[in-house]
Amino acid sequence: MSANADLISGREFYLRLIRKLSHRGVLPALIKLQRLSDSEQDSMGALLERRAAETPTQVGLRFEDEVYTWAEINEWSNRCAHALKAVGVGKGDVVAIFLTNRSAYIPVAMGALKLGAIGALVNTGLQGDVLANSLRRAAPKVLVVGEELLPSLRTIPETELPAQCFLAEEAGSTPLPAGFTSLTAATESAASTNLPETAAVSFGDPAFYVYTSGTTGMPKCAINKHRRLFMGGLFAGKALREIGPDDVIYCPLPMYHVTALMGGWFACLFTGATFALARGFSASNFWNDIRKHDATGFNYVGEMARYLWNQPPSPDDRNHRVTNMMGAGLRHEIWDDFKKRFGIDAVYEVYGGSESPAGFVNLFNFDRTCGWSPxxxxxxxxxxxxxxxxxxxxxxxxxxxxxxxxxxxxxxxxxxxxxxxxxxxxxxxxxxxxxxxxxxxxxxxxxxxxxxxxxxxxxxxxLGDTFRWHAENVATTEVEGVINGFAGIEEAIVYGVEVPGMEGRAGMARLVVEDPTNFDLTGLARHMRAGLPDYAVPRFLRLTNSESDVTGTFRYKKSDLKDEGFRPSGGDRVVLVAPGSDPQDLTDDVEARIRSGEIRL
Incomplete structure (x- = not known):
């Protein structure tokens, strides 16, 4: 677990800094970022209007077989804004957006911003109390919900809904619920002209509520002002990716995620590149979709890259125009090989986009880093x-x-x-x-x-995943990196579990393998002991052939696994890896010997 191999040398840093600043448009973008002020009268809605005026016939949005020019996107956004205005939405009001990825997401969100309203980007995977709590925290005046999410909406009391709700139809086969307004009907009859309210919006006004992951409790609404979105889009599009009208950025991430917004949509809005939005992520169809849209870059997050890496190698792995990828969560252990296999020149890893005062961005394209903050x-x-x-x-x-x-x-x-x-x-x-x-x-x-x-x-x-064992701190991601290097491991999730009578938490790993009953446990134990200090070797292995539960942004749900402990219910095979001993199945007898202290961990 040596850290020295990934340190940045001063010589290489300054060489790459000079090289980056010499690229056309990078330095002006960085200078502009330093001059943004909350008091400046400008906004993302105004930026869309300028883009539509400058390149009206250029394609700005693709979704499946749908294609929209910048002028069409702006007019659709205006119709959404007029429809929202007609029901009383104004500056500072909250519009909750509960939509899965589709073309309508963009004009609904931009329509709210044109009025100076705040779009609350609700996680589409939520139901019940967590969904109700997310709406409650945002206190929306209006809710826009996709017909595909009505079953989720019905898991909360009607009293949690705002007085005005729009149903965003797509298939059109869902009956309009009582008290709801058809978004299609409202926008078809609305004007497509720019609104005077847009000119009154400034950089200091809130634009979106982006929800945190909720790993330490219920999700919280992080405030993202227009200034923050402007900075993110300008930096990602011009200083980082250096894209233009000939580029297509493919995004399979949910639009409620900040990487999809800043690194995808707003980066394209700034540069005139085309934003190719996917309904969702499919590891098996990813590269086919890339080729369909002729993408030159894509956005990723969480374990998405690992799912692509786990697909069988194909002669078409490099049959695409992609040169860069931007996102968060590319595992260090596959970073170099992923770039080589798929022919990726630049990995623009980012960190801290949702809520932190300043994000980190891999502006200089170093390997295995979250990036740089000045x-x-x-x-x-x-x-x-x-x-x-x-x-x-x-x-x-x-x-x-x-x-x-x-x-x-x-x-x-x-x-x-x-x-x-x-x-x-x-x-x-x-x-x-x-x-x-x-x-x-x-x-x-x-x-x-x-x-x-x-x-x-x-x-x-x-810090919530790091645990202490034998008075040492164990970083779960580093242990996962070592385990994932063993043949036959499709995915590893490491976490700490309490053991009665023992201090700290013992390591446990949930391993997805093809055949849990016939796996080389002895070889795996040898591999872990060779690559990890003794205290970091997981004492318990949970073998399964079922995929792990992940969030909408492809992060593992470790809290549920921790709660189940070292002897979970269900049919998964659980194995003990005690120090100095061969792996053995965790039977009732073995568990009793652990609890009595006969087997020492």
């Missing part, structure tokens, strides 16, 4: 037992040098703002005070990272 960040020592930063005798935090692993902190200042959440208490819980000097304020990312030097970080683990 200012206002520190990697601080973290006490895993106290669940707090380590402070010295003077009460100050300890900043770690390159090669150190700790919690990522980002300074909050007039130039680097934390817009927070709709819940003030949740906002304050993320802020640390008087860390390195009196009066300073820092955003606590909650993530364990490696300081790679020269403003770069490498993600190590979420």
């Amino acid at each position: 200012r206002g960040m520190r990697v601080a020592a973290w006490d895993h037992e106290k669940d707090d930063i380590v402070r010295d005798a003077n009460g100050r935090g300890i900043a770690l040098k390159p090669g150190g692993r700790g919690v990522l902190l980002q300074q909050i200042s007039a130039h680097q703002q934390f817009d927070g959440y709709t819940d003030p208490e949740a906002t304050q819980s993320k802020i640390l005070h008087d860390v390195f000097k009196p009066g300073d304020r820092w955003f606590n990312s909650g993530d364990l990272v490696l300081n790679q030097g020269h403003g770069h970080i490498q993600f190590v683990d979420r």
Whole structure:
């Protein structure tokens, strides 16, 4: 688990910096980013109007077999805005958008922004209490729901819905629920002209509520202002990807995710590139869809790249025009091979787009990094037992040098703002005070990272996933990286489980394999012991041939696995890997010997 191999050298950093700044359009974009002000009268709706005026016949959006020019996108967005205005939506009102990926998502969202309203981008995988809570936190005046999500909406009481609800039809076979208005009918009769309200929207106005993942409780609404979206789209499109009208960016990610918004849609809006939106991600059809849309780049997140990597090699693996990919979560252990196999020149990994004061972006195309942030960040020592930063005798935090692993902190200042959440208490819980000097304020990312030097970080683990065993900290993502290198492992999820009478948490790994009853457990144990220190070797293996549950953004749901403990119910095979012993099935007798202390872990 050496960190030195992934440190950034000063020589290579400055060479790549000079090379990047020499590219046409990059330096002006970076200069413009420094001059954005909340008070400036500009917005994403106004940007769409300018794009439609400049390149009206250029294709801006593709979805399956549908094709729309920038002029058509703007007119459709205007019709949505007029329909929302007709039911009383104005500046500062919230429009909850509960739609799966389809072409209508863009004009609905942009229509709300043109009015100065706030789009609450609700996770389409939610139901029941979590869905009700998400709507409650946003307090929408209007809800736009797709007919495909009506079953999910019916899992919450009608009292949780706003007075005005639009049904966004697609197939058109669903009867209009009582009290709902047809979005199709409302927009067909609406005007397609630009609205005067758009000119009154400024960079400092909230644009979207983007929900956090909810890994530490119910999802929270992170406020994304027009300034933040403007910065994200400008940076991603012009400074990072350097795309233009000849490019097509393919996006299979859900539109409620910030990578789809900033790295995809708004990057295309800034540059005139075409945004090719997919209904969802399909590992088996991904490259066929890439070829269909003639994409030059795509967006990814979470385990998406691993699913592509696990597909059987094909002669068509390089039969495409893709040169770059942008997103978050590409595993370090497959990074180099993924690029080589699929012919990808640049991996633009990003970090912290939803809520942090400033994001990290792999602007200089280094390998195995979350990217670079030019200012206002520190990697601080973290006490895993106290669940707090380590402070010295003077009460100050300890900043770690390159090669150190700790919690990522980002300074909050007039130039680097934390817009927070709709819940003030949740906002304050993320802020640390008087860390390195009196009066300073820092955003606590909650993530364990490696300081790679020269403003770069490498993600190590979420603090909530890191666990202690034998007085040592175990980073689950690093253990997963080692296990995934063993033949026959399709996917590994590592987490900590409590064992009665023992301090800390023992490691457990859920392994997806083809045949759980006939797997080389001895070889796997040898492989783990060779690649990991003893304390990091999982003591329990849970073998299954069923795919793991993931979130809508392809992240594993570890909390459910932790709750099930080391002896889960169900038919999965569970194996004990005790120190110095061969793997053995976890029977009732073996469990009793663990609890009695006869078998030591």
